[in-house]
Amino acid sequence: MYTLRPALLTDHYELTMVSAALRDGTADRRCVFEVFSRRLPAGRRYGVVAGTARLVDLIREFRFDPADIEFLRRTGVVDEPGAEWLSRYRFTGEIDGYAEGELFFPGSPILTVSGSFAECVVLETLVLSVLNHDCAVAAAAARMVTAARGRALIEMGSRRAHEEAAVAAARAAYLAGFRFTSNLAAGQRYGIPTAGTAAHAFTLLHDDERAAFASQVATLGKDTTLLVDTYDISQGIRNAIEVAGPELRAVRIDSGDLAVIAQQSRQLLDSLGATETKIIVSGDLDEYAIAALAAEPVDMYGAGTAVVTGSGAPTAGLVYKLVEVEGRPVVKRSEQKATIGGRKVAVRRHKPTGTAIEEIVVPQGVPDHRPNDRLLQRSYVVDGEPVGLPTLDESREHLRQCLISIPWEGLKLSAGDPAIPVTVVPAE
Known part of the structure; x- marks a missing residue:
C-alpha cells in the first residue's frame, strides 16, 4: 500500500x-x-x-x-x-x-x-x-447554516466521499457553522465536536425495537438519540419514551415527509410528557430542504451527501x-x-453601519483608503x-x-x- x-x-x-x-x-x-x-x-x-x-x-x-x-x-x-x-x-x-x-x-x-x-x-x-x-x-454548508436559522447541524457525509475528502469536508462544514461532525478523524485532527449514536442496523440486530432502545440507553444513558423510523415512526416514538422516559434527549427521523412527520412527532412527544425531547431529522437534506422545514418543530438537521458534494457545485x-x-x-x-495582469490588492468597502457594498481590486497599486474599508x-x-x-x-x-x-x-x-x-x- x-x-x-x-x-x-x-x-x-x-x-x-x-x-x-x-x-x-x-x-x-x-x-x-x-x-x-x-x-x-x-x-x-x-x-x-x-x-x-x-x-x-x-x-x-x-x-x-x-x-x-x-x-x-x-x-x-x-x-x-x-x-x-x-x-x-x-x-x-x-x-x-x-x-x-x-x-x-x-x-x-x-x-x-x-x-x-x-x-x-x-x-x-x-x-x-x-x-x-x-x-x-464551505459555501454549500454556509447556505445550509443560513437556511437552518440558528438550529444546529451535524455533518454526516463521510460515507459519500473519498476517505480523506471526508475529513476535509468536515473541517470546511464546521468552519461554515455546522456544530458537529460524525467523522472521528476530523474530531481528532481538527478538534471538531463529534456526534452519533446508532443506525438502523442496530435496531434490526435485536429481536425488537424496544430491546434495541433498551440496549442503547443502558450503554449511553438517557442523554442519547434514538432512531425511531426503522419500522413505524409513531410506535417507535412510543417505544423510545417507554424505554427512556420523558427525559430522553432526542429522537431522529431519517425518512418520509419530514415536514408532516415532524409536526406529528412533536405532538406525540408532548402528549407523552416528553416536551423537552428534541427532534433531529436527516436524509438527503440540502439547503432547500432545510429551508422548507423552517416552520416545522425541528431542533437539529443532519446533512451528508449535499455537504460533501458542494450541494450540486x-x-x-x-x-x-x-x-x-x-x-x-x-x-x-x-x-x-x-x-488581468499584475499583483492585486483588494479591500471590502462598507457603509458606516457595517454593511458591505463593494469589493475594490487594484492591480499594481493600493486602493484609495476610505473610512470603513477593510483590507x-x-x-x-x-x-x-x-x-x-x-x-x-x-x-x-x-x-x-x-x-x-x-x-x-x-x-x-x-x-x-x-x-x-x-x-x-x-x-x-
Missing part, C-alpha cells in the same frame, strides 16, 4: 514545465500567481474561502523523496537536471490571501503565490485541489494564473478566459515559513461576521447577482 506525499499530488505537466524552464534559464524568474474564480456556481451569490490553513500545512510537507525521484526518472517525467532540482525542492516564496472564512466573488484574488517560476508552478495542482474542494463544501471553479513576471504584468488574452489580504507564508495561521474557531467566527455584513439579498437561496460587486480599478 502506498501513501502519497503531497509532492506527487501534482499533474504531470507541472514537472515537464520545470524541466523545460531549467533548461532555457527561465526557472528562476520571479513570478506572481493568483487564485480567483471567473464566475460563481449557478445560483450562488457568494463563495467562501476555506482550506488555506490546510494548504499551508501541505506545502510545508511538499518534498520529493528518493522514491518519488526514482519514479519520475524511470517514467521519463523529468530529465536529470529536473530530477536533481526536485530532490532539493523547498518552497521559499511568499503566500498571501484572503482570511479563511472570508467571502469571495468573481475576480476576487483570494490567494497570491510569489517566488521563482519553478517553485510556484509545481504547487498549482495542489493549491487548486485543496481550495476548489474546501471552498465548494462540487468545485468552486477556481483557477491559478500567472499574472506577473519580474515585476512586469502578464496577461492571458484568450476569449472567455482573459486575465482583505494577509500573509500566510513568508520566505517559505508559515506565519500566524488562524485557528479553525477564529476562521469560523470570521465567516459568521462576514455573512452578517453582506446585504440580506445576498443570503437568498434563489439565483441572483453576487451579493456585492467587484470593481477592478485600472493601474495608474
